[in-house]
Amino acid sequence: MVRKKIELTDEPVDPGGQPETRTGEPLELGFFAWNIRGGMTMSKATLRNNDRERDFWKWPNSRRLVEQAEAIGFDYQVPFGRWVGSGGETDFNGAALDFLASAAATAPITSRMGLFSTCHITFKFHPLHIAKFGATIDHISNGRWGLNIVSGYQAQEMAAFGLDPISHDEAYEMAEEFTVLMKYLWTEPEPFDFEGKYYQSYGAVVEPRPTRRPRPVLMNAGMSTRGLTFGARNVDWIFTLAADLEGYRAKVDEAHSLAGKYNRSIRAATMSWVLPEATDELAQEKFEELRSEIDREALLGYARQLKGVDRWKDQESQELDDDPYAGLGREFYESYSLGFTSPQLVGSPETIAEKMRALHQEAGLESLLLCFEDPQKGLHTMEDDILPILRKMGLRR
Ligand SMILES: Cc1cc2nc3c(=O)[nH]c(=O)nc-3n(C[C@H](O)[C@H](O)[C@H](O)COP(=O)(O)O)c2cc1C
Secondary structure, three states, X not given: OOOEEEOXXXXXXXXXXXXXXXXOOOOEEEEEOOOEOOOOEOEHHHHHHHHHHOOOOOOOHHHHHHHHHHHOOOOEEEOOOOOOOOEOOOOEOOOEOOHHHHHHHHXXXXXXXXXXXXXXXXXXXXXXXXXXXXXXXXXXXXOOEEEEEEOOOOHHHHHHOOOOOOOHHHHHHHHHHHHHHHHHHHHOOOOEEEEOOOOEEEEEXXXXXXXOOOOOEEEEOOOOHHHHHHHHHHOOEEEOOXXXXXXXXXXXXXXXXXXXXXXXXXXXXXXXXXXEOOOHHHHHHHHHHHHHOEOHHHHHHHHHHHOXXXXXOOOOHHHHHHOOOXXXXXXXXXXXXXXXXXOEEEEOHHHHHHHHHHHHHHOOOOEEEEEEOOHHHHHHHHHHHXXXXXXXXXXXX
């Protein structure tokens, strides 16, 4: 029998259509960065309460966090995918549970929540690897696995894989071909051939196919127009960041209109860094403590990574070393350190719930992916204080 050959065109493809992603909650909630040292908090103040504020990722502590997140109603979990940490006294992000093993590990300890893996697809995986691994986790979890597709932006991480950096836009071109082939691998019942510019496959078939039909849920977190275009053409959820509510509204509208152009439907979301205390004053005090002890070395490490400077050999890094704000400017220096520039939800439960409401109702974001400064405390405060307010607001059932 002659094998089917997939013909590539410029049109986005969704063999079998897009999967249903709605859980029925007006504002869907995700639990983020539970798998990694320091989460999104680059402050030496976390060292004083190390087990809770920096090394919460260690199993079985992180196991309990994920179980608790599901028990109080979180809709999904997403790990933060990094291969090289940023250093500093906090060894920021220097240890992490891997993205596939952690999804597989959380499958049998949960029953309802979505389980994502975050994968840098440019780091020389073949789509067949991820299609097979993902289908397996989807099978084990009864259709709850999904993939956060990251193009990979750090020269140091590329170097760790022995790769030269590729340009930002080419990474998305590769990501697009990767995703198209992966979708066919999940949906074609018979072996087929595929000949792309970056990826080829002859006679592959993935069995068992994913349990969720037509395929697992895909998400992407692109900020640039190229990133957003990739998301609009290929995935189901777009995570984005903006400086304020108007900025978010514009990004959300842009994402929807891009997806509309391709006759696809996407949902827009963002991530947030959450620091709750009993009162706004107490939260501000804690925030100041974290801010006054920002781990500058870790931030320098991260700034070098962002700028594509190789920490180990590039002289350019001297310029960053000499700048008190690591070449980022004071505002970015602080917002990177405490939440990677995502909205900082700092305050009493009422203040935090109101900020969440505004992001949902005024900016049109359908989901918030939350990273707590202290996940254990954060989940308790969500359960006892914040979720009840969100329910009264009609944002949670
Ligand atoms: C919610 C969210 C999660 C992200 N997770 C990761 C991650 O785990 N690993 C990573 O390397 N990049 C991650 N990123 C960075 C994005 O993949 C992307 O590189 C960045 O947003 C820049 O967008 P651009 O590629 O359009 O310029 C994340 C971004 C956001 C907003």
